[in-house]
Amino acid sequence: MRILDLPVVWVIQDLVIIFAAVFMLRFARNREERPAQTLLEFFGFCFLYAGVYENGAAAAGMYGYGRSLLMLGIVPFSVPAIELIVLYTSLVMLEKMSIPTWCKPFIVGFWGMLQDFTLDPLAARQIYESGGKSIGRWTWSLNPGDANIAGVPVFNFPGWVLILGLGSAFILLGRWWFKRSGYKTWIGIAYPFLSAIAGLVILVLPSSQFILWLAPFFTKGASGEWIMLAIHFALPGAILTFAWKGKMRAAYTLKQDWPVIVLPALFHSMDLFFTLLGNFRNILWIELIFSCLHIGLIALIWQAGSKQRPQVAH
Secondary structure (H helix, E strand, O other): OEEOOEEHHHHHHHHHHHHHHHHHHHHHHHHOOOHHHHHHHHHHHHHHHHHHHHHHHHHOOOEEEOOOOOEEOOEEOHHHHHHHHHHHHHHHHHHOEOOOHHHHHHHHHHHHHHHHHHHHHHHOOOEEEEOOEEEEOEEEOOOOOOOEEOOEEOOHHHHHHHHHHHHHHHHHHHHHHHHHOOOOHHHHHHHHHHHHHHHHHHHOOOHHHHHHHOOOOOOOOOOHHHHHHHHHHHHHHHHHHHHHOOOEOOOOOHHHHOHHHHHHHHHHHHHHHHHHHOOOHHHHHHHHHHHHHHHHHHHHHHHHOOOOOOOOOO
């Protein structure tokens, strides 16, 4: 079944993400003390950072996308949109955790990786005719013998750590600069764009290959990808255990913080639904494990705020 000559499952998934992004925009406008700066952060992240990188990577042949009702170049707009949703909801969650600021980008990246573990294995299996050829919703270029999980390169998952970690790090730096300036208007306008550009420059440096597959000690597709994947699980776990320790600055409420748990749960539920609908039984274990892990960790953090007195981070 197709809508406007597009596979209906692609359309539904993209529309859910786009509508979620619209609701998040409304939430941020009402929640943030300076919503104009937050909306500029959203624009810079989507159009100058994630959108530019995704188009460049797709043009270089690292991976390809099927078409969507709303495209940003050769990339469905839902791709930078879901990355933005994960980034913002993670930052909202971290606001109330008593955790050093330098730790926050690692947790944002980790949340992105957990979200992606149910998104990408499904997307690689949703193969339909698009643009005159058979292609998955997202399709990766793999050589025989390359390290992969369910047909997705292993380095792709730390790739979400890298994209969201750098994106959040430069946004946090920009917010610090804006606050330190006494909230000067020109800095409030400039930092979202400068943050996006700076993050993009760092993202394409050779150092990124070290973070993804331990270059130059290993090549892409080799065992270095498994080593780095393990590190990207271990480091956030250590941060949550030893740097956070369950301490909170304030408790969460559904009225003030609903996207923190509702949107990740929505996306995991959607991925699980379409996995069952498509009868992709070989990835069902991945969908269940990482959905439960991500939502379970969020629920534990959410509950921490109601079990102890708030504490101020040092």
